[in-house]
Amino acid sequence: MKKITADTNLLVRAVTEDDPRQSLIAQTELAGAELVALTVPALCELVWVLSRLYKISPTDSASAIRKLINGGNVVIDEPAVAAGLMVMDEGGDFADGIIAFEGKRLGGAQFVSFDRKAISRIKMRGLEASLLA
Secondary structure, eight states: OOOEOOHHHHHHHHOOOOOHHHHHHHHHHHOOOOOOOOOHHHHHHHHHHHHHOOOHHHHHHHHHHHHHHTTTTTTOOHHHHHHHHHHHHTOHHHHHHHHHHHHHTTTOOOOEEEEEEHHHHHHHTTTEEEEEO
């Protein structure tokens, strides 16, 4: 059995089923692996691609991520992904939630950004955040 790290393009094919041949290959690869490592950058890219290129709603993107991470063979950075999904569930950006979480985990006491919505969502999570002008 294989232990794999899934690239974003594999995840996009598996989720969108936009290319029947590649989608089947991607889904088979994910299902057949002993272990599937889903990295935070790949999940951030997936959300970006789904929203920007495929115009998939944040709710449907969050559902797709949850479906992927609930595979019995999947390993993720659970706290980081949970932080991204929490912010996304509140209408914010998946990556912003992860960035704020990772920053705090690395010792950053305050999330700073020019993005007013991101600041609001991060503050809702109880983290310190500051809007730059």
